[in-house]
Amino acid sequence: MAAFGTVFMPEMALARFDGQGWSNPEIVSSDSLTLHPGAHVLHYSSTCFEGLKAFRHADGSVNIFRIDRNIARLAQSSELLALPSVDTAMLQQMIIDVVRRFASDVPEPPGSMYIRPTHIGTEAAIGKAAAPTVESLLYVLLSPVGDYFAGGDKTLRLLLEENGARCAAHMGMVKSGGNYASALQPIMKARASVQADQVLFCPGGDVQETGAANFLLIDGNEIITKALDTSFLHGVTRDSILTLARDMGMTVSERELTVSELLERSARSGAEAALSGTAAVLAPVGTLIHNGQEHQVGDGKVGPKTLQLRQALNDIQWGRAADTHGWLTRV
Template identity: 35%
Template sequence: MAYSIAIERTSAPKTKPEVSRIGFGTIFTDHMFMLDYETGKGWHSPRVVPYQPITLDPAAKVFHYGQTVFEGLKAFKTADGAISLFRPDMNFRRLNRSNDRLSIPPLDEELALAGLKTLIGVDADWIPAEEGTSLYIRPFIIATQPTLGVAPSRNYLFMIILSPVGAYYAEGINPVKIHVESDYVRAVPGGVGNAKTAGNYAAGLKAQEEAPQGYSQVLWLDGVHRKYIEEVGSMNMFFKINGKVVTPALNGSILEGITRDSMIRLLTHWGVPVEQRQISIDEIAEAHRDGTLEEAFGTGTAAVISPVGELHWQGEKLVIGGGKTGELSARLYDTLTGIQRGTEPDPFGWMVRL
């Protein structure tokens, strides 16, 4: 279906930064996509406009009741100079699942994708081509009705902003150190842990702030028994134990990661046994003690894959694989990034060329 998307180009293009200075999520392109929602009218007025501040009423519901969701995906400059998106349909599908949980009206996924493609077309020259770089894409929805009172908003704003990025972690593909959180709780089944909403991340900041120095992230345990592994703030977790890969099963409080799904499909494609099940921190500690814990890694859109070289749990340091990147972690990273950049075959049809 063809959509009519208005385009207003900036009259003051920004100076593009050197690739070595882009970091992650600090620099934004010249334009953004906007779409409005009004009860009775639906989603309307799709447009690409110059990147700019937005003005909201102080009573806008997003400020008071946290009714907001977001996504994260990437565009890549491939080896032959083309532009490709990685599984964008999955992101907009997940956005609508988050919308449903937060009582936000469903988004037309085809319109959202058309808006994204139009925006990328306008800002295509912002996509870095160097290895390890990409264009990070942040779609999000906020409740804008200027009314106090705990009820779903009648007005919303959907936006997409773009940011050229390098590695998410300063460590890059080198192993990170993760602190296992045993005091704070992130989510429980029945809550909003499986929705990509701002409050989940705000609730995790305190634990990350109090983690011992040198630990990049915290690994959350379940909120009921306080022993079953859930996820890291920005990643789903995987463990290779005695030749088998184990990852926590989706249980209603874990985000359904798109990179997680991609890794599981790659591993299955290679014939590597994968289990999605409940796994306790005690099982991980025991596997470490008996020498069967071979690798650990996290997966997510931002970092792609982050090998875990050490877990810190109740004062004990569990060093994994000698603190070095494991063979399977490296193979997964190289294969998935190769698919994304067009240097490896794409047997699953994941890449969408623009």
């Protein structure tokens, strides 16, 4: 099986902003883009993107999960990066049209069609280090993906990093490529030094997120996760999991979580921790590494609440449970 996100559909949806308005979207080849070497995005990182999925149901229909939330977040990211304003209705139609075009290629569960809307600044102006691009490009790529846990459901090892942040505090809620790039060196060093799978950024002892996912601590019937602010990404999967947890009668605490409290609670019998994101939904965490010491989360194994919550969300996505929150858009 090819690595996640390395196989693409041959065409994508695309629209351009010329400084005055958006062009009519079109379906074009997805093998290349033409950009001026002076394009704003290449020099000043005027770029943001989204990740969402379409799922095939047993009746043959194809359904996109929470398209409205992902479009709203892309529009928000674009605004915070001073990119041209996104026409949200146009983008929704672009996504639906390109998914519909390749509906027959949407894999059966547990696979799905990963959808990557991307917005980049294209104005050729290298003198605009302190000014926004007036031109941009919006496109939607599709990538069929398989079962994230095909190799087995193993628990992850996280290195707690208290001295560094994933990105600038005011940029955390922007889904921009620069935020991921800034986390790469710490992640690579953590993998080499302590065989960690990811870094959990906890600047000043404040537990935030890893390089590519939100963090959840499950202590008995309570889920604890950082309250939303500008410093970290407002995950759509995070929001969905917390909603389902409330539906199940769990207590959801969105508040500050310190490293000391995390280590104390995670050592309790039955404690669980997980990372939430589009690719894995919920990936279990078994070990926290702090100041050279390894701390086991609960019994170090995949926890029942993590599996229950993941299954509940998967069942809605795959059409096996009622979509009581109106999260699915049929194409």
